[in-house]
Amino acid sequence: xxxxxxxxxxxxxxxxxxxxxxxxxxxxxxxxxxxxxxxxxxxxxxxxxxxxxxxxxxxxxxxxxxxxxxxxxxxxxxxxxxxxxxxxxxxxxxxxxxxxxxxxxxxxxxxxxxxxxxxxxxxxxxxxxxxxxxxxxxxxxxxxxxxxxxxxxxxxxxxxxxxxxxxxxxxxxxxxxxxxxxxxxxxxxxxxxxxxxxxxxxxxxxxxxxxxxxxxxxxxxxxxxxxxxxxxxxxxxxxxxxxxxxxxxxxxxxxxxxxxxxxxxxxxxxxxxxxxxxxxxxxxxxxxxxxxxxxxxxxxxxxxxxxxxxxxxxxxxxxxxxxxxxxxxxxxxxxxxxxxxxxxxxxxxxxxxxxxxxxxxxxxxxxxxxxxxxxxxxxxxxxxxxxxxxxxxxxx
Numbered sequence: 412x413x414x415x416x417x418x419x420x421x422x423x424x425x426x427x428x429x430x431x432x433x434x435x436x437x438x439x440x441x442x443x444x445x446x447x448x449x450x451x452x453x454x455x456x457x458x459x460x461x462x463x464x465x466x467x468x469x470x471x472x473x474x475x476x477x478x479x480x481x482x483x484x485x486x487x488x489x490x491x492x493x494x495x496x497x498x499x500x501x502x503x504x505x506x507x508x509x510x511x512x513x514x515x516x517x518x519x520x521x522x523x524x525x526x527x528x529x530x531x532x533x534x535x536x537x538x539x540x541x542x543x544x545x546x547x548x549x550x551x552x553x554x555x556x557x558x559x560x561x562x563x564x565x566x567x568x569x570x571x572x573x574x575x576x577x578x579x580x581x582x583x584x585x586x587x588x589x590x591x592x593x594x595x596x597x598x599x600x601x602x603x604x605x606x607x608x609x610x611x612x613x614x615x616x617x618x619x620x621x622x623x624x625x626x627x628x629x630x631x632x633x634x635x636x637x638x639x640x641x642x643x644x645x646x647x648x649x650x651x652x653x654x655x656x657x658x659x660x661x662x663x664x665x666x667x668x669x670x671x672x673x674x675x676x677x678x679x680x681x682x683x684x685x686x687x688x689x690x691x692x693x694x695x696x697x698x699x700x701x702x703x704x705x706x707x708x709x710x711x712x713x714x715x716x717x718x719x720x721x722x723x724x725x726x727x728x729x730x731x732x733x734x735x736x737x738x739x740x741x742x743x744x745x746x747x748x749x750x751x752x753x754x755x756x757x758x759x760x761x762x763x764x765x766x767x768x769x770x771x772x773x774x775x776x777x778x779x780x781x782x783x784x785x786x787x788x789x790x791x792x793x794x795x796x797x798x799x800x801x802x803x804x805x806x807x
Contacts (some may be wrong), residue, residue: 416448416522421535423528425454437527439611443795445477455506457486478570483512486558507535533578549582556595581587588721589742610723612730614791618781619732620707635666638709640724643672646717650681655764660687706731729786734781737768751782
């Protein structure tokens, strides 16, 4: 039986008691990787409400070969902005180094380190490499490397850009979620070995389910649905999707638009001012199981973000068999083809409305069962496990 490697994951994002869904896609990667290695996750969390000293909490609930450590600490109370950032920066690195020593004492030496999201966990990996020569891989998911983001690398402070450049350069291997993101990293830090590691989908939840045939006596059952799933932040452009739906609503009297995400006041007001408000629904936050039901009962998934890498919402929609309308931004063109959806130009509401109208009239051109099958082969857990098996086997 092959030796099971001990791999320390230093993560910038991970679900915790402060933000239970933060970085849940990294948690899915951890579950997949634990099929082929012993994964020890370390996540440093600021807890402003904490009244106790810093503590390291251990969590072994989720898989046999996955242990998660969360270091909860109180951020600096300094009122001087620049000094508070500096003090938090120092506390963050110190917390990682201190907890690393405690975890290493409990689990023995690590074969190597795997960083998830360059900033800030990459700082600890960089320090450990300089201090002990410990190699690290770098998985990247963040829209920080998309130029259209208002908080992108190219708009950041020079000192932070230098640190990010160093973290990227010192990594042994880059594991971006898309080819596009890999190219963005190369434009910053030069050429480096790359293995595209897609996001994982829990296909025991997000899977194809044949829709119940419409009941001629039930108007609710006969409705068709465009659906969008996200946090409905401005860069997801929910108001553009509402405007596009309004442009075609009269031509598609049997269709609705469902926005699955938190109830945001600006989006709610926009819906209330629409003459088609009775056909536009905003659900509020739902559990993954509830999101699955909405996707399985919908007909077309719509996304119109200003920037993206590899949206988990698109992968989940595809695994449910939905054809997808999405813009040519980031890694999205790597996901969509003429068998599973339509790609359109970004920032053009007219193009979006025309794509929605076109796909509504040609739903029969898309085989939902085939869409689900192909997506599951690429993004289901078995496929991601094989990615990790190959990546970790090659590190000898």
